Amino acid sequence: MTTLQSNLLENHTPTGREEAWRFTPLKRLAGLHDGSAKPEARNSLTLNGTAQSGVSFTRGAVTAASASEDAIVNRIRNYTSDGAILAIDKNVVVDAPIFLNRSCGGVDTAELSRVQIRLGEHSKATVILENTGDTHLAEDLEIILAPGSDLTFISLQEWGSKAVYAATHNAIIDRDATFKAIHVTVGGDVVRLLPKVEFVGPGASADLQGVYFATAGQFFEHRMHVDHAVPRAKSNVNYKGALAGDKAHTVWIGDVYIRAAAEGTDTYELNRNLLLTDGARADSVPNLEIETGEIVGAGHASTTGRFDDEQLFYLMSRGIQEADARRLVVRGFFNEVIALIGNEEIQERLMTRIDDELEKAGK
Amino acid sequence: MSTLEIRGLKVTVDTEQGVKEILKGVDLTIKSGETHAIMGPNGSGKSTLAYSIAGHPKYTIAGGTVTLDGADVLEMSVDERAKAGLFLAMQYPVEVPGVSVSNFLRTAATALRGEAPKLREWVGEVKSAMEGLKMDPSFAQRNVNEGFSGGEKKRHEIMQLELLKPKFAILDETDSGLDVDALRIVSEGVVRAKEANNLGVLLITHYTRILRYIQPDFVHVFAAGKVVEQGGPELAEKLEANGYAEYVGA
Ligand SMILES: Nc1ncnc2c1ncn2[C@@H]1O[C@H](COP(=O)(O)OP(=O)(O)OP(=O)(O)O)[C@@H](O)[C@H]1O
Ligand SMILES: [Mg+2]
Numbered sequence: 001m002t003t004l005q006s007n008l009l010e011n012h013t014p015t016g017r018e019e020a021w022r023f024t025p026l027k028r029l030a031g032l033h034d035g036s037a038k039p040e041a042r043n044s045l046t047l048n049g050t051a052q053s054g055v056s057f058t059r060g061a062v063t064a065a066s067a068s069e070d071a072i073v074n075r076i077r078n079y080t081s082d083g084a085i086l087a088i089d090k091n092v093v094v095d096a097p098i099f100l101n102r103s104c105g106g107v108d109t110a111e112l113s114r115v116q117i118r119l120g121e122h123s124k125a126t127v128i129l130e131n132t133g134d135t136h137l138a139e140d141l142e143i144i145l146a147p148g149s150d151l152t153f154i155s156l157q158e159w160g161s162k163a164v165y166a167a168t169h170n171a172i173i174d175r176d177a178t179f180k181a182i183h184v185t186v187g188g189d190v191v192r193l194l195p196k197v198e199f200v201g202p203g204a205s206a207d208l209q210g211v212y213f214a215t216a217g218q219f220f221e222h223r224m225h226v227d228h229a230v231p232r233a234k235s236n237v238n239y240k241g242a243l244a245g246d247k248a249h250t251v252w253i254g255d256v257y258i259r260a261a262a263e264g265t266d267t268y269e270l271n272r273n274l275l276l277t278d279g280a281r282a283d284s285v286p287n288l289e290i291e292t293g294e295i296v297g298a299g300h301a302s303t304t305g306r307f308d309d310e311q312l313f314y315l316m317s318r319g320i321q322e323a324d325a326r327r328l329v330v331r332g333f334f335n336e337v338i339a340l341i342g343n344e345e346i347q348e349r350l351m352t353r354i355d356d357e358l359e360k361a362g363k
Numbered sequence: 364m365s366t367l368e369i370r371g372l373k374v375t376v377d378t379e380q381g382v383k384e385i386l387k388g389v390d391l392t393i394k395s396g397e398t399h400a401i402m403g404p405n406g407s408g409k410s411t412l413a414y415s416i417a418g419h420p421k422y423t424i425a426g427g428t429v430t431l432d433g434a435d436v437l438e439m440s441v442d443e444r445a446k447a448g449l450f451l452a453m454q455y456p457v458e459v460p461g462v463s464v465s466n467f468l469r470t471a472a473t474a475l476r477g478e479a480p481k482l483r484e485w486v487g488e489v490k491s492a493m494e495g496l497k498m499d500p501s502f503a504q505r506n507v508n509e510g511f512s513g514g515e516k517k518r519h520e521i522m523q524l525e526l527l528k529p530k531f532a533i534l535d536e537t538d539s540g541l542d543v544d545a546l547r548i549v550s551e552g553v554v555r556a557k558e559a560n561n562l563g564v565l566l567i568t569h570y571t572r573i574l575r576y577i578q579p580d581f582v583h584v585f586a587a588g589k590v591v592e593q594g595g596p597e598l599a600e601k602l603e604a605n606g607y608a609e610y611v612g613a
Contacts (some may be wrong), residue, residue, distance in 0.1 A: 226507070308419060310457045311457055311458075311459050312417055312422065313417075313418075313457070314419075314442035314453070314456070314457035314459065314507075315439060315459065315467070315471075316440070316445070317417050317418075317441055317442075317443040317444075317445055317450075317451055317471075317475040318443055318445055318467075318471035318474075318475075318523065318527065319442050319445035319446050319471050319475040319527070320470055320471055320474045321440075321442045321474060322442065324470065324474070325442075327457065328462050328466075328467070328470065329462070331461065331462070332459055332460050332461025332462040332506070333460065333461055334461070335461035335462075336460070336461055346426070
């Protein structure tokens, strides 16, 4: 058995010794992983506005589209407190973004939520999931892309400081479909987010973009798993993280698995971390496992660096005071990904949040 | 009328082999409107002098003073020096990813002027500064120095000089890497800034060509960390012909 497979095999309560759990502070997970959390039906996921024709948002039971051996996903599937399905019919093109909102929460009980986003053949949409407030939430979110469909999925973790969020976002991507994801994590006490991609038809593409900014005491983990099981799929992963303050801790894991059948695969993954202060820790582990030589390309890179004093000096030499110069550089670092959101209001809101976090962290 | 005065300036850097003294007592006085050229061999400490005046954290001041109209420049933070009226056009301008030229310029102008420039006037100012240096307007949307060619970076430095209107500018090899046309365009920018603001210029160069466009009042020969000779423009011609042999290792 390969390491990447063993990362998934954990049909039991995690102890922290497993590869997939070795970084996660289990004690701070609010019992989401071991069944001690007290579930409550909250139906906290809502659709903003009304759905246009060809789009439906319904609550109720969800039938899994994928197998899972993840401990938290299995708990959710055994005891689902609530479920919701967003479906876009085939050939429907939705121009304006569809906003999903998750705000009402609470930290005395936990929500175990299942969500499916389904795109019919040749449909096209942008879905923006906005997460705010304090909650304990375990989320099993499946994204099902029928052949030729096109989804941009933006998940914004603007949680309050007490939130504990453990989620799997699993995209199952069929022939010639296009999937773009942008994950932004700027709030919460503990965030453990597993963006996954399963290619089930050839010729599809997945682009996973992400940013995270952790300040003192926050733990943010983003753990990709991209499974190239079929020929000619393309994947790209680009995550950028910044850390400031004592015991800020981020984890980025990029598992890319190219199976023997996946000829013509083209994949690249990149993680860059910016350490703004001492006392913060960024773990970054790219993993590439290749079972066929018949590929177009496979690469990865990971860098973790300190703040660039030359940039700071250049800006300050033009009269910009230090705090403003740092803000500019940090905004600049994140801008590459944030600008992809394509919504000025959200981009400015996120940048302002990043400014505020930076200010709180001091220097 | 302002005066930038450098007296007995000694500067060291920390190296793996220990502390290394690079500037060994530099004396230089520049007044508004004057142009001083500094010429000297590679490694003699010219950029060190420029960076030390601007306050780069890599350099340690081991002695001497730098004052601007009597105010202690060495006590100031880097941004305070810019606010006091100093500007450094760098030999190797720094790339700042994700920060657009337009955002950068406006932030700098706001900091230096104490208030945000009025949008309409500002747009006009930037447009004419870019036109003056024959920079395509698309540069405003690009990230600061990112992917700029060597010559484009230098034009961008002088564009900032014109927009930010300092009292004194240190130009560290602004002419290096410029083609003949760019050299003229950039030089004209410096001359415009001189005429508009009675700018004092400290011009570090290896070549006399730029001095035909920006005529120096004084030429200083820099070797082994200090000024070893001073003269008028004719000194530059002599250096071009004879090199630095008589000043180094002699
Ligand atoms: N970190 C360092 N370690 C060792 N030597 C250093 C360090 N930093 C600077 N120096 C030395 O300081 C000296 C002066 O450098 P500086 O860049 O000021 O020269 P310069 O006169 O501008 O040269 P050029 O004409 O090539 O631009 C050089 O010999 C350089 O190698
Ligand atoms: Mg130099």
